[in-house]
Amino acid sequence: MAPTVILEPAGRSLWDEPLRVAVHRLAPRQPVTLRAALRDEKGALFRAHARYRADAAGRLDLQRAPALGGSFAGLEPMGLLWAMQPDRPFWRLLKRDVQTPFVVELEVLDGHEPDQGKLLASAVHERHFLSPGVRRVPVREGRVRATLFLPPGPGPFPGIVDLFGAGGGLLEYRASLLAGKGFAVMALAYYNYDDLPKHTDVFHLEYFEEAVNYLLCHPQVKGPGIGLLGSSKGGELCISMASFLKGITAAVIINGSIANVEITLRYKDVTLPPLGKDLNRTKVIKDGLKDIVDVLNNPLEGPDQKSLIPVERSDTTFLFLVGQDDHNWKSEFYASEASKRLQAHGKKKPQVICYPETGHFIELPFFPLCTASLHPILGSLVFWGGEPRSHAMAQVDAWKQLQSFFHRHLDGEKGTILAKL
């Protein structure tokens, strides 16, 4: 009988679920190569392969068998996903439409030559971004342009606003999966989407306030406060929201900055200018990639202090998730400074989790690492940092940590929300 691929769950699973891959009916100790591939919505092909050897009974189980080489090595049951590389250089895996899955094709080839062995077996598996019963509700309310994801059932649910970074648009894949964990999550656009400006020199915090209030007033959102989740420029904006706006109980900042970067921020009569920078501090590393980690000025010094976000005003409970190899900016320094400033002002000590060999884009579990791509502000190819295996481990942990943080701080007893300004 021919070899077969056994997948658990079979046929389909959520993107953040571990997938158990096994191959049965191989010859005892047969050398094989496993290949995985998926195509993104822009046609880029992401692929990984790994060499294995079946056991004495002709079985291969990726939870027990180490990869002997290929795109990764060692015991890595999800390596065929996180070690994928795009056929387009400097391309990042993004999910643009959460209503369709990524379709992963798995192949088992005889021998250890990834492009030459005879095809022994194959399987197709769908990786979804919408949990069963999660509702996707486009929001066009006042100025707010967003998508709200509601868990199944009547609620009310703890509410979270989710922001991605520079480049804008509306990325929904994190919000949609998080809604499956029992939260009402609003993926919020703030530029380069729908009728929002394509580019802007100023962000008005009143826009974000409108979004927070929309969520707070939603009948299926449980008060008295909501959570914020933001990465990169989105993380920085979450720190500003938590510092100036009412109604924010908890915030998770993934590689964010404590200073306002690149685009002026206004709220009522307050203006935070962009942090100073010196592009001469750009280093050109291999393949002409730019390393911009030293470009921004130190926000604790001189006139650059005007760009510092007054995080010490905030009564929000923070979790900072930090990639220690972030080459976009100095996320670890920013998180530690935020922690110092909050504590110096008698505020709650934030939780700071630092991940070694982890770069700028801490994504959902099993997303392949994007080490370099076009910088949405600089317009040139930059190095984001990270080592694939460590980065993959960090993504799994970060996803668990942020969920338990939000459950702890948004699902608990009602707290008092204090006015800030």
Ligand SMILES: CCCCCCCCCCCCCC(=O)SCCNC(=O)CCNC(=O)[C@H](O)C(C)(C)COP(=O)(O)OP(=O)(O)OC[C@H]1O[C@@H](n2cnc3c(N)ncnc32)[C@H](O)[C@@H]1OP(=O)(O)O
């Ligand atoms: C100047 C001073 C700088 C100083 C630096 C100081 C320090 C740092 C400060 C900065 C702090 C901030 C730090 C941060 O925040 S870092 C950035 C974090 N940002 C995000 O995570 C949000 C990402 N969002 C976006 O990038 C956009 O909204 C997307 C792309 C989703 C859609 O948007 P839109 O629908 O409008 O886009 P398009 O499809 O027409 O594509 C447009 C172009 O984008 C390129 N592209 C698209 N997809 C991919 C991909 N998968 N891989 C690689 N590249 C991709 C590609 O070249 C394409 O052009 P073309 O090839 O099609 O012609």
